[in-house]
Amino acid sequence: MLSLQELEASVNGRSGRKHIVSILVENKPGVLTRISGLFARRGFNIDTLVVGPTDDERFSRITLTLDGAMHSIDQVTKQLHKLINVLKIRDLEPADTVARELAMFKLAADGAARAEILQIADIFRGRVIDVTRRSVIVEIAGTADKIAAFERMVRPFGLVEMARTGEIAISRGRGET
Amino acid sequence: MRAVDAVMECLKAEGVDVVFGYPGGANLPTYDAFYDSDIKHVLVRHEAGGGHAAEGYAKATGKVGVCFATSGPGATNIVTPLTDAMMDSVPVVFFTGQVRTELLGTDGFQEADTFGITMPIVKHSFLIQHPTEIPRVIHEAFHIARTGRPGPVLIDMPTDLTRVEIDYEPVGDVRLPGYQPTTEGNQKQIRLAAKALAHARRPIFYTGGGVINANAATELTELVRADRFPITSTIMGLGAFPAPDPQWVGWLGMHGTRTANYAMDEADLIVAVGARFDDRVTGKLSEFAPRAKFIHIDVDPAEIGKNVPAHIPIVGDARNILARLLTEYRAQEADPARLDAWWERIDGWRTQHPLRYEDSADSEIKPQYLIEALYEATGGECIVASDVGQHQMWAAQYYHFDAPRRWINSGGLGTMGFGLPAGMGAAVGRPELTTLVVSGDASIQMNTQELATCAEYGIPVKVFIMNNGYLGMVRQWQELFWDRRYSHVEPGRWPDFVKLAEAYGAAGFRFEDKATLVEDIRRAIETPGPVVVDVRVTREENTYPMIAPGAAARDMVG
Numbered sequence: 001m002l003s004l005q006e007l008e009a010s011v012n013g014r015s016g017r018k019h020i021v022s023i024l025v026e027n028k029p030g031v032l033t034r035i036s037g038l039f040a041r042r043g044f045n046i047d048t049l050v051v052g053p054t055d056d057e058r059f060s061r062i063t064l065t066l067d068g069a070m071h072s073i074d075q076v077t078k079q080l081h082k083l084i085n086v087l088k089i090r091d092l093e094p095a096d097t098v099a100r101e102l103a104m105f106k107l108a109a110d111g112a113a114r115a116e117i118l119q120i121a122d123i124f125r126g127r128v129i130d131v132t133r134r135s136v137i138v139e140i141a142g143t144a145d146k147i148a149a150f151e152r153m154v155r156p157f158g159l160v161e162m163a164r165t166g167e168i169a170i171s172r173g174r175g176e177t
Numbered sequence: 178m179r180a181v182d183a184v185m186e187c188l189k190a191e192g193v194d195v196v197f198g199y200p201g202g203a204n205l206p207t208y209d210a211f212y213d214s215d216i217k218h219v220l221v222r223h224e225a226g227g228g229h230a231a232e233g234y235a236k237a238t239g240k241v242g243v244c245f246a247t248s249g250p251g252a253t254n255i256v257t258p259l260t261d262a263m264m265d266s267v268p269v270v271f272f273t274g275q276v277r278t279e280l281l282g283t284d285g286f287q288e289a290d291t292f293g294i295t296m297p298i299v300k301h302s303f304l305i306q307h308p309t310e311i312p313r314v315i316h317e318a319f320h321i322a323r324t325g326r327p328g329p330v331l332i333d334m335p336t337d338l339t340r341v342e343i344d345y346e347p348v349g350d351v352r353l354p355g356y357q358p359t360t361e362g363n364q365k366q367i368r369l370a371a372k373a374l375a376h377a378r379r380p381i382f383y384t385g386g387g388v389i390n391a392n393a394a395t396e397l398t399e400l401v402r403a404d405r406f407p408i409t410s411t412i413m414g415l416g417a418f419p420a421p422d423p424q425w426v427g428w429l430g431m432h433g434t435r436t437a438n439y440a441m442d443e444a445d446l447i448v449a450v451g452a453r454f455d456d457r458v459t460g461k462l463s464e465f466a467p468r469a470k471f472i473h474i475d476v477d478p479a480e481i482g483k484n485v486p487a488h489i490p491i492v493g494d495a496r497n498i499l500a501r502l503l504t505e506y507r508a509q510e511a512d513p514a515r516l517d518a519w520w521e522r523i524d525g526w527r528t529q530h531p532l533r534y535e536d537s538a539d540s541e542i543k544p545q546y547l548i549e550a551l552y553e554a555t556g557g558e559c560i561v562a563s564d565v566g567q568h569q570m571w572a573a574q575y576y577h578f579d580a581p582r583r584w585i586n587s588g589g590l591g592t593m594g595f596g597l598p599a600g601m602g603a604a605v606g607r608p609e610l611t612t613l614v615v616s617g618d619a620s621i622q623m624n625t626q627e628l629a630t631c632a633e634y635g636i637p638v639k640v641f642i643m644n645n646g647y648l649g650m651v652r653q654w655q656e657l658f659w660d661r662r663y664s665h666v667e668p669g670r671w672p673d674f675v676k677l678a679e680a681y682g683a684a685g686f687r688f689e690d691k692a693t694l695v696e697d698i699r700r701a702i703e704t705p706g707p708v709v710v711d712v713r714v715t716r717e718e719n720t721y722p723m724i725a726p727g728a729a730a731r732d733m734v735g
Contacts, residue, residue, distance in 0.1 A: 026355060029304050034296060041297050078479035084301045084321060087355045 015068035018047075020099055020169045022177050023062040023080060024054070024088040031085045035062060038079055044071050048101075048166030059087065061177075063168045065144075090177055092169055099169035102139065103147045104129070108158030109136045117157055124150045135160060143167075180308040180338065181210035183345040184272075187315040188216055190347060193243055195219060195234070195605055197227040201247025202287055203274030206340040219605065219634060222626035224251050226598040228258025229624070231269045233602030235262075236585045237560055237612075239392060241323050242269040242602065248276055249287030252333075253294065257592060259329050260298040264589025265413065266390055268327035270318045275304075277337040291333045300328030308341040312348050320351040325358030326477040327390050358476060362493035362501065370448070370472045370489050371505035374406075377446035379468075379519045382406055383429065386413030386588065387451015387475060393496035394418070394581040397450065400503045405516050407523055409437035411452050413588040416578035426523060427532070430458040431724045432570040435530035438730040440523055441466050450474045451495050454484035455589070464729035474498050530722070532574050537715065540690045544568065544643050544714040547694070548575035551613060551641065554698040560585060560612040562600030562638075564620030565593045567649040570720045572615045583610075594623025600638045601631055611639065611702060618644040618671055618711075625677065631707035632682030639702050640683075640709045642674055645716045653719045658726075678709035687711040 025031045032051060039046050049064040066076065077089050092099075109117050114136065121128060121138045124146065130137035140150050144167055151162065171177040178186075184207060188196070195217040200208040211218050221227040224246040231242030246255050252273040262269045276285040292304045301321045303314045311334070318330040374380055388397050388410075394417045401408045401424055408418050409429045418425055427434030429441055438460075441447065447469045452458070459465040462484060473480075473487035474495055481490040491498055534545040548571050551561075561576055563569040563586040578584045585603055587595040600614035621642050631638055643649075652666040678685030684704045688697045688711070701710050721735025 029306070030292060030296065030302075033293070037297055072482075075479065075483060082477070082479055084353060084356045 015073055017068045017094075018065060019068045019073050020063065020065050020092045020094075020097060020167060021073075021077065022090045022092055022169055023064070023086060025060050025062055026085040026087065027058055027060055028085050031060070032062070034083050034085065035080065038083065042075075042079055044076055050166045050168050052168065061168075063166070065167055090171070092171060092177070096172050097169050098172055099143060099167045100141055101144050101147055101165055101167045102141045103150075103162060103164040105138045105140070105151070105154060105162050106160040107136055107138065107154055108134065108160055110134055113157050117154060120150070120153050124153075126150065178342065178345050179206070179210065180311045180341050180343050181206045183312050183343060184315065184339070185210050185214040185216060186345060186347070187312050188243065191241065191316070191319045193241070196243040196245060197221050197230040197234070197602065198245030198272075199224050199227055199247065199251060200245075201251050201274060203248035203276055203336045204245060204251075204272070204334070204339075205274075206336060207245065207272065207274065207334070218245075219630065221598070222629050223624065224254035225257055225594065226601075226624050226627040226630065228255040228269070228271065229261070229592070229595050229598035230602035230605070230627070231271075232258060232262050232265075232267045232595075233562055233585055233599030234606040235267050235269055235602075236599070237582050237603035238606040239582060240268075240606070241319055242267070243272070244269060245272045247274040247287065248291065248336075249289045251287075252289050252291040256294065256298065257590075259295055259331065261587050261590040261592045261595065262329035263298045263300065265386060265587065266327050267329065268322040269329045270315075270322050271329060271331045273331065273333050275333045275335040278335045279337075281335065291331070295331050298329070299331050300326075302331040303333065305332065305334045305338050308338045308343050311339070311343070312345060313351075316348045316351050317353060320353070321356060325356070326387070359478070359492045360476070360494040360497060362474070362491040362498035364501070366489055366491045367498060367501050368505050370491060370502055371509050373446055373470065373472060373489060374404075374448070374506055375509035375511035378515055379444050380406055380446040380448065380516075381426075381440050381444045382408040382448045382450065383410070383441065383452055384408065384414045384417055384450045385411040385452025388414055388417040388495050389451075389581045391451060391476065391495035392581075393451075393494075393499050396496050396499035396503065400499050400506065403503055403506055404511060404513055405520060407440055407519070409433070409440065411455070411458055411588070412573050412586065414452065415573060415584040416581040419579035420577040426527070428573060429730075430455075431460070431726075432574070432720050432722065434532060435722055435733050436523060436526040438724065438733055439526050441469070442729075442731045443522070444469045446470050446472065448472045448474070450499065451476070453480045459484065460724045460728055460730040464731075534718075534721075537691060540692060542689065542691050542694060542712060542714045544645065544718050545571050545575055546691060547641065547643055547712055547714055548572050548615070550694045550698055551615070552576045554695050554702065555611065555613070558610070559583070560600070560603045560607060560610050562586070562596050562603055562612060562614045564596030564614075564616040565591045566617045566620055567653065567718075567720045568615050568617045568620075568643040571643075593620040596620060597624050597638070597640060598627045600640070601627055601636050604636050604638050605634075612637070613702075614638050614640040616640060616642050617649060618642055618646060618674070619648045619668070621674075622672070625681075628678065628681035628683050628707060628709065635706055637705065638707050640707070641698075642709065642711050643714050644674070644711050645714050645718070646671065647716060650720070652717070656717075656719070674709055674711035678707075683707040683709050685709050685711070687713070689713045
C-alpha cells in the first residue's frame, strides 16, 4: 500500500555512487550464506561478490560492490556488523583504494581479425592464453571500467563468451584494509 | 564424560533451572543425559509450545529460556517461536537434534536443513562439527542470546557427535572477536541529549521493549519524573513506566490512545529508547511526527536511522545511558514551567479522548469490560500473557501494568497460539505471581495441547478466552476495509471449551453475566491448578481507536 514516493522517502542516506565493501569474516560454516541471505532479505542488490583466503587461514575476505544510489550503505554495513562471524567491514574510499578484476574473453578470431584483436589486447595489456584456428582467449586484469572498455572494443569481432571475477580491493598505503 | 553429559554441566554453569522440550530419535543421547540430571525438564506437547514457553519464561524472568527439539519435524516446529523470539528480541537458546554426520545431506530419515532453514531467524546459530567444541559453543550461545540486543540462538547437534566421550573442562570465558556490543553510551551525545531535553517545549518519551530487556525501568522512571515529561510506549514496552500515572499518556500506534499519537504528532523532541519505529507505531512514515527532532537510544546501531533519521543517536545499554542522562539533565536546571502549555494541550486530549466503549445495557459482557473486570479482580498484580488479536489490544488498553515483565505478548510477529504456552513458561519462571492468559476463541485453538502440560505439572495458568465466535481482528478489518464481506472468519463449529478443559485435566468455567463477572473471575482464579474460562462476549465489537493501515497517526478513527 506504500506509494513509490513513500518508499523512496523511507530509504535514507543514499550516496549515489558505487561502493566497494571489504568484509573480513571468520572461516565458519555458513558465513557466505548468512551474508548473501542478509542481502536478499533486506532487499540489497549485490553487483559483484568475491570470496578468497587472506594471509591468516582463520579468516576470509569478501569483497562486494553495490550501488549506493539504490541502498543506504550505512544500513548495509550496520546489518552486516550484526553477524557474529563478521570481524571487520570497510566501505572503501575510491581515492584510497586499489581495485582490480580479472576477465577472460573468448573471441572469434578468423583470418584478418586475429591480428587486430591481438593489437587491441596489447594496448589493454592483455595476454593471450589460448589460441585455436578459429578463436583466441584473452586475459585482462584491471579496473572494472577498463574491462568494460575492452569488451566494447572487441565485441564487434564476435564475442563467444566472457567470464569476470568481480573486483577485489585493498586500501592504499601501509595500513590494513 | 559423554558430550551430552557436558551439555548438562554447561546448562548448570549457565544457571539454567528449567528447560522445555520434546524428545525424538536424533536427540536420544541428550534425553539419556536428562535422565540423571538435576535440571527440571518440562515435557511439552508440541515443540512450538516448547519454544513459546521458553520465550514466556525468558520474558517473565529476564533469564535465558531453553528449548530442546529433535531433528526434522521437531526442528521445523520451532521455526515460529524462533522467528517470534527474533522479532521481539527474546533470549532463548534452542537445541535441535540432527541426523548422524554420515547421513547429512542425504535426505535421511527426519533430516531437515535446520541450520539453513533457521538462518534468517536467529541472532546466531551453530552447527556442531566436532564433539569437543560443544561446551564452548553452548557458553557462546548463552552469551550471544543474553547480551547486546537479546535474541534466539540455535545449536544443531548431529546425534553421533553428542554420544562421544570428551574431556570436559569448564569454560571460563567467552571470546568472540566479531561480537562486541557497545554498552557505554557516548558521554558527549548524552550531554547533547540532556541539553535538547532542557530546551524542548513539547518533548515526549517513546519507549519500547528494549527498556525492559535492559532492566532499565527504574532508571527510566526516575528520568521521566525528574521533570514533567510525558511518556508513551510501544505495546512491547508496557510496565517499564508504572501505569496508570499522571505522566503516562497511554501506549501508541495503531490501537494506542489518541493522546499518545497526537502528542507524538505535535512533539518537538522525541526520546526513543529501545524502540524501533515499527510501522504499527508510525502509521504513514512520511507524515510521522513531522515537527520532531529525535534522540534515539538503542543497543543495536542498525535500528538507529533505519526508519527515521536520528538527530542525536546514542548507542548502548539503556540502563547505563538513562542513569547518566538523568545526572546530565539535572545539571541543566531546566525550567519546568516551559512545559505548561504542552501539558495543557495533552490534558485537553486526555479529557476529550479517553479510552472508552459503550457498555451493554443488559447482562452482556463487553470484551473491554472483561479486561476491566480482570484488572479489578486481580488488583493488577498478575502476569498477563496474551495471544494475538482484538483481545490482545483490549488487554493492553484496559489492564494497567505498573511493573516490567508482567505483560507478555507477541508484538513483532503477531503469533496466534503464543499466549497459552508463553503464559505456561512465565508461570514456571515466576510461581509467586498469578499468571493470566488472555486469549481468543481462535488463538487458543492454535496451541491448546499445552493444557495437558499445565495439568501434568500443575502449572496454574488461568486462561480467559474472550469468546466472540469470530476471528475477531480479521473480521474487524473485513468490516472496515473489505465492505463487510466476511470471508472465513466465522468458524461454523468450535469446541466446548469447558469440556475441553476438563478433558485435559484443567478446571473449566463459562461466564456470561456481566453482573457477577468480577466475583466469578475471583472464583476461577482461586481454583487451584490450570483453569480455562470461556467468557461469552459481544460478538461484533471493534477495537478502537485505530490508525487505519498506511494512514497518518493524526487521522485516528473511532
